[in-house]
Amino acid sequence: MTDEDAAGDRRLVAGWQGRYYEDFTVGDVYKHPFGRTVTETDNVWLTNLTMNLNPMHFNEAYAAETEFGERLVDGTFVIALAVGMSVIDISVNATANLGYDRIRHHAPVYHGDTIFAESEVLEKRESSSRDHVGIVTTELRAFNQDGTKVLSLERTPMVLKREYAQPTAEQPPGWPEGVGTLNADLDGE
Template sequence: MSNTDDTTDTDATDDESTDKQLVSGWHGRYYEDFEVGDIYKHPFGRTVTETDNVWMTNVTMNLNPMHFNEAYAAETEFGERLVDGTFVIALAVGMSVIDISVNATANLGYDDIRHHNPVFHGDTIFAESEVLHKRELESRDHVGIVETELRAYNQHGDLVLSLERTPMVLKRSHAEPSAAEPPGWPEGIGTQPEDL
């Protein structure tokens, strides 16, 4: 048996010769990408904390003691504080942005909002959206309207919220997305093609 090592040392300059390129990340959906009946399960769940509830309650001046008075809430049918419903709406809508409205030019409305079950501190919320309708506009050729139903669930699979959401979404042909200038980035910031 030989004690000879068959491995060779890699020259440090090999890494430097690797071709670099700008690669597009997720740019969100454009109007053309939406199909009626498609359901998008939005990435990541989010656990609701007591701090979330206290801050939202204070910031919005929601004076219902169900949200900030533990002694009062303990005597109710729920036995503990409930998370402010407007926080649940904001959280679920925020979770949907990555799939629905990264390229929206406006949110036209939130309709048929329903709280189906209470949310408590420590619950983890998951959200999904279903495309209900889409239509082009005669008055604006650079956008279209997409109607969606947003549904949020807790960690037990209980539906806690549903609502219909209607963003006006940019068409791809007018967005001109690129790896060097993704949505939200000003021109010339970060690595540019001429840097490679």
């Protein structure tokens, strides 16, 4: 290691800032990072929070007598989890979600299952009413740890065009101007 390497010039480096409308290509598939194990707490909280009164989600004695033999995870939790997993690749730069269509639960999800998600770009088009966004439709698919598809849906967000977002290392998406380390802070060293 040289003295120059040891001193290390400090600089702001842009991290992942999400995809903009121009970055989407029909046919691309994004495997979203990280799986997430569904816990009993996840299921019970969402079931109670949304007042889902189906005993399949919160009554172990009842669920044990069904064809599944145990409680099932609330399907709306699976939808929310899969959509959340896709945000990093699909909608960090969305201005609105226009719709969720063709939602299908292909297999049950149980406490302890680990869910993974991927999205395929089905269609993209310019917005006819807003110059700063385009409209992207994706198919979101979720799988459990065994590779069983448990969910699919189509999702259509309006996504910012890069020229309107103008992200920088100093002010990435979601950061207010002037917060954190600025280039001026590094220049004076």
